Each structure stands twice: as C-alpha cells, then as structure tokens.
Amino acid sequence: MMPTPTDGLAPQGTDEDVLLRVRRLAMHIVRGTEVVHAVDGVDLDVGRRQIVGLVGESGSGKTMTCRTIMGLLPQGGTVSQGQILFKGRDLLQLPKDEIRDIQGREIGIIFQNPSSFLNPVMRIGEQIVESVMLHQGKTRREAKQHVIEALLKLGLPRAKAVFDYYPHQLSGGMRQRVMIAMAMACQPDLLIGDECTTELDVTTQLQILELLKESVVAAGSSLLLITHNLGVVAYMCDTVYVMYAGQVVEAANVFDLFDDPKHPYTVGLLKSTLSIEGGNAELVSIKGSVADLTDPPAGCRFHPRCPRAMEQCKTTMPGTLTVGAQHTVSCFLYT
Amino acid sequence: MKDWHFLRQAHSLWERFSPNRLGVFGLVILLFYVLIALFANVLAIYPPLMTGSGPSFAGLSAAHPFGTDNLGRDIFSETLYGARATLVVSFLAVVASTVVGLGFGAIAGYFGGWVDEALMRITEVFLVIPAIFLALVFVSIFGGSAWNVVGVIALLSWPQMARLVRAEFLVIKEQTYIDAARTSGAGNLHVIFREILPNAISTVIVNVSLTQASAILIESSLSFLGFGDPAVVSWGLMLHNAQKYFNQNWLMAFIPGLSIFLTVLALNLVGEGLAEALNPRRNVRAASLPR
C-alpha cells in the first residue's frame, strides 16, 4: 500500500467531534539573544473520551506543546504559526478573557511536582474551591461541599479535615490527589497530565495512574498524558504521539506503536526501555545527545543519531506519511 | 607583576561598572564634591566661619551667590568648606571601622568556635542599639570634638563590616583551594591575607561605599542636633542654624541639606553600581504575568 500524506490521526468526523485538533503548531522562546524553537510544527488530535500519550525525552517539546495548548506561554514565548482547535474554536484567536474562561473550566492541567505547584501559604481546600467558585458560580458553602466529595472520591478519606490543611502537611501522594482534584474540579472536557507521576515513588505512581484513569472515565473526559515513561504509556493510553526536538515523529494507537514501531527514534526508545526492564547485560541507548533547540540540525532533526540515516535526511525535512490504519510517521524510510 | 595584575583587575572592574549609568552619575557627583573639598580655599569667596562678611540675610549677588545667614556668613563659602568636614570625618570613620571590622570579621570567620560566638554576641549588642542614641550618649559623655565624632561613627559602623567579612570568610574558607594552600604548608596568616582576603575584597569595597553614605548621615545628624564640633564648619551645623530662619533665607537650609543629600546619594549609587559590577544578578528573569 502506497503511504499517503495525511492530515492527522483522529477518527474521521467534524471538528466538533474531535475535542482537540492541533495543526502545524510552532512556538519559540526568545531568551536574550538566543531563540529556542521549542515546538516546531506539531499535529495532534484528541478525541472525546480518549487517553492520548505524548512521549519524548526532556527537551522534546512535549511540555511546551501542552503549555501552549493551555495558554500558559513562558516569558519570551510566542506562537509563530498553527491552530489549536478546541471544540471547533481556535484557541489562538480567542481574546484573553475567553481563554481564562476555558482555563480551568474546560481544560485542566495537572502539573509534575505537587510540592512546588501548590501555594504553600494557602489551605488546599481554598486552592480548589476558588476554581469552582469562579467557573461554576457556586457559593463558598456549595463549593466546599463539592470539593470535599471530590476529595473523598479521590481516595482521601479524611477529606473534611484535609480541606483545611496546608500543602506541607500532606504526603506526596496526597498532594498529587489534591492536584488532580484541582484540575478536575469543574469537570473539564480535556485533562492534561504533565509528567504528573514522575516525582512519585513507584507504588504511589501506580495508584495515582489508576485513580486518574478511573476519574477520567467516570467523568467522560479525555486525557492528554505527557510522559517519558513508555510503561505508563502502555498502561494508560489509547493513542500515542512520539515527539523529538519539537516535532512529532510518529503517531499510532498503542498496540501498533509497541508491536510495529516505525520511526528509528521510537525503535531506539523501545529498545532502551526494554533493555532496562529485561535486565540485559548491556544497556542499549540511542547514541548522541538530544538536539539543541536553539540550533537544530538541518533536515530531519534526528539524523545525527539515526542508525539508518540517508543522504536526503541531512538536507530535507520528511513530511508526515500514513503507514497504517491509525499510524503515521515522519521519516524518509517509508516513502 | 603584582601591579600589573591589580591594574588589570581595576580596568576590568571599570568595564563592568561603566554601563551602569546611575553608578557613573553617582561617581561624577562624588568626584565633584571631593574636588570642592580639596579646593575649597581656592573656590570660596570668604574664609570659613567669617561672620559679618555681608549684611545678615543678604539677597543673592555676585559676592554672595546663595546669600548670607543670620550672622552674615556667606552660604556659598560655608557650603564649600563644609564639604571638607563631612568628607574627611566620614572617610576617616569608614577607614577605622573597615580596619577594625576586617580584623574582627576575619578572625571570627576563620577560626570559628567560641571566638566567633563571642564576636556575634558583641556585634548583636551594637546592632540592636539605635545608632543615634549611642552616638548622642557617647558624644555627651566624651565631648563632641571632631575626633570623637570620627570615633563614634567608627564604633557604630564596624559591627556591620565585621559581620559581612565573617560571612565571606565562612564561605570562602570551605573552598578547595584553601585546603590546597594549607596542605602546601601555608601558615594561617598567609592564608588569611593572601588567599581569602583578596576574594572577599569585592564585598568589602561595596560596603565601604555604603558605609560612608551612612557615616555622612550620622555625622550630619549629630551636627544638626547640635552635638558636633562647633568650631568646624559642617553642613549639619548649618542646618542646625537654619532651623529658625526659614522665612528670612530658606537657602540656609536648602543648600547644605542638598549637598548632604547629593553626596549620600552619590555614594549609594556608586555602592550599588559596584555591587552590580562585581556580582551580576540580572540573568534570572522571573516568569511574571505575560503581556
């Protein structure tokens, strides 16, 4: 079958059905005299009730992509091109107050490190309630009730007492549950998890992931999960996007990705993960180091580290090609 | 060899200092007043404290650019001579306090232990007592001669310098090159003076400038309250005299006070400029709210 250039991975349907449709998104950050091309042409789809994984090493642009979707650009950051269609509306064209309306109410984000991402001098109940009161117009009493119920469901049995606690009085796992409660407080349609279990120990990680999956399914929301851990991806996700140096290099449903990875980077990632897990004598890793986003290599960004690089990889950027029913890749090997 | 090194360091310091416009501005004002102090006897029209050089509260004229005060003294000349007292007294006090502070701070920071503890207690006592109170009590007991004023200002300033030096020593002491020097047989004195001190110098220099600014404020406050040396022309004393005569010649209060303000400002600007030049901290830009 001849691979054809394609326009994304999502199930066919109108823009309304697809919850989030990101096209050709590019964002760069200006720091003094340096320009960091953090996100450089990303296409991404999240359907309703889907759990989508976004995988890559640190510096791949996955966090920045999500922050851009969320409207949380860093100091010096500008979106240079693209569209972020959320429920049919382009978020990049919306005025500030409408974005604020969406933030928290329709899209929620769970951050990585609950210790530094919670305000240390505010009680945790207050930090969740303010979102509910703002977006759902409830009174403080109603909001408090709502929040306590949510905390109970998230596995904090002494929710009423915990409501008045300060963040430092809680354990890491409890704090992460609070972060989840905060992000889901207004039942957003899209939840973004930015490496939200990375800082936890392994047992807690599993608990939190299960909890997250349950909550998301129960609420009928979608989840965009950012991680560098392929194990998490295998456990949680329906579809996966693999990012490298600010671009999406491969996208597939989870089974296809693990059974039949196409892009050399994905292959490398899988091999190195499995080598750790499988307890091999030798650790397999991808040679070289992550591309420098201030001065990325010409052509395919991965070519300096790619075991199968060809001449044209060094000069031209490969487009996105469909290689399966729900499988796209960005590599000259498949043309 | 040593001199070359020093010159090169001074030059590189200037390179880092000069872009700071405020700092350079302060330096210019400072130099202006230093020149005035040096050449007061050339620039002034009348000798210091000369009463009756003109009628009391004379208007502005070529002979009296700022008019005269209640006893007919020329304000312009008095201001010029006042620069001497202010700058000399404060400078001497700063030198004394720096020497003492360096000494105590170095010893405390280097040797640690009970010596350090004792020093901390002593400096705490000084830092708690309000400066003016201590200065006034001192001056009232021992008299307000110029030397006593130098002494009391030094007494007030040395604790802060000592603390700063001690803190620097505590940090630098832990660096590996100190260990290297010690294991190669360097004695304590050598380590203190040749290894640690040169690295602590930058903080000391910054503090010298700032200490002198506060020294000038203390000196002029003392004179203003009437406890300085009445035989010496000083800006504070001029302000003390001016209290009753705002209606007659407000320049009596304005000019000397402006001079105090400008010299203090100049020293603070230079101090801040030096601090920036020696320890740049502008590289971290916080993520404030987006525009």
Add this chain to the structure above:
Amino acid sequence: MRLREFRFAALLTMRVPYALNRLLQAIPITLGILIFSFILIKLAPGDPITMFVGDGGASPEYVAELTRRLGLDRPIHEQLTLYLWRLLQGDLGTSIHQGSSVLSVIMARAQPTIVLMACGITSGVIAGVLLGVYASARPYSRRDNVIIVASLVLYSLPGFWLGQMLILVFSVKLGMLPAAGMSSFVVGAGAQWLDYATHLVLPTITLGAGLAAFVMRFVRTSMIEALGQDYILTARSKGLSDLVIFYKHALRNALLPVVTYVGLRVGHILSGAVVIESVFGWPGLGRLLIDSLFARDYPLIMGMFIVVSFSVVLVNLAVDILYSYIDPRIRAQ
C-alpha cells in the same frame, strides 16, 4: 467541635518552646546592653558623683549615702552586680533636673513618640508595599526603573532635611500645615482631634519616607521571586484573573519576610524619630533625650539609653514570635 478545640490548645502549647527559646536568646543581648552602659558610665571622664548629682552641689551626707548605695568604694565587679541588681528592680535612678524617678519621666513622655512611630511605620509600610507590588508587575520596565531610582533617592534623603523642606513648603510658603509642636490652641474635642492629626502629617511623612524606600525595594524583590514560582503557573492554569493571582497568590508569600524585615528596622526608625522630633518640636522621647543631653542629666540619659535599647530587643523578639504564627509552614510544626 471538641477535636478542634483540642487541636487549638495543642497548637498553643507547642508554640511555647519556640517562644521560650527566643526569650532565652534575648537575655544575653540584654545583659550585653546593660554591661555596655555600665562601661560607658565608668569610662566617662570626671567624678562619678557629679554624674549623678549634677553640678549644683550636694550635702556631704547625701554624697556619702550615694557613695554607699552605688558601691563606689567597692571593687568593680561588685559595682557591676549592684548596678544590674538595681536595674532588675526597675530602679533607673532619679532625674537630676526633673526630680522624679527616671522611669516615670520616660513613661510620661513615651506616648507621643509611640504614636509618631506607629503612624510612621504604618504609612511607610503601606506606601512601600503598594509601590513595591506596582514595580514588580513589570520588572525592568520603565516604571520599575523609576521606582527603583525613587527608592534610592528617598533612602539617601537626610530625614532632618526632608522635614525642613516639607515645613518650608507646606507651612511657611503655603501655610497649609502647622510647623511644629503637637497641638495648637483649639477649642472643642472634634477640633482638637483634627488639630492633632494635622500636626501629625508632616512628621509622619518624614519618618515614613525612609522606611518606604526600604520596604519598596524589599517587596519588589520578594514579589518578583514569588511570581516566578511554580504555584503561580498553577494559578494561571485555573483561569484566575491577574489581580487575583497578584494579590491572593503572590503577595501572601511575598509579604511574609517583610514582617521580619520591618521588625529589624525598628532601631533605625527610632533613631530617625529622635531627629524628626527635633525638627518638628514633637514632645516625645527624642526631645527628652536632647534636652537631657544639654542639661547633662546623666541618670536620665543612661536610663533612656537602656529603656530604648531594651525595647528594641523586645520588639525583635515579638516580631520573631509573630512570624512563627503567620507562616503556616512554621506554625504547624
């Protein structure tokens, strides 16, 4: 309900060790101050009796009595012990020129100074916080630079000169506000309050200006740091408005160290108050000090020295304990 009360009581008793600890730390400093003042008295040139009795001369019986009481004929360490013992009993001696005990004289004149300092500190802190927050919203922008320069200028202004200039402009030239003293002669309670307030304005501004300069810089730095923290990103992600993020999330964190900082500056503010009371003829402790210095009323001078220094120690202690209450991270330890 009962659990809550129990927790409150437990919290209170848990605080006690910390407070006690700080109290114990304050003792050596106080001792240091007292010993220092003893040294000062001993170093003073001249006859110690004259220091206590003044130049007016006194009967030989009184001199003998005083010699015995002060232990001037005894070795120095005994004198020191006697001195400390007297102080502990609150006996600061008798004022030469006022006749009554030093402590009572000080207490009588303390109120105007306390009022002035309270107003000065309040206005200085409020102005400093507002301007510091304003500057931190757009760091390194033009308005930020203006504010930084303004704080440098204010900080360099001699307090007495600022006071004089304010009097010049507002009293002498414009006649809007009174020049000196605490009150003019007016009739009626309402008019008296207003009169008191107008007399307070200029001294308060003069005293608050220097403090505002410090607080401004400090708050600015503190806010910029707070705004760079991760939890601000969380707040933004919830769609909160800029105002809420600034004042509810960032400021709360930024203001904590300001409390401690202002506490540390109390000594300096007190120094400033002495000078300002002289400029404005404000009848408080500062004026008392100046008058007693000119009158060579040594018991009063040393008494004020001790009382004021000790007050600063107490204030620092109080601020420390207060801080442990308002910072939730320390509070719930």
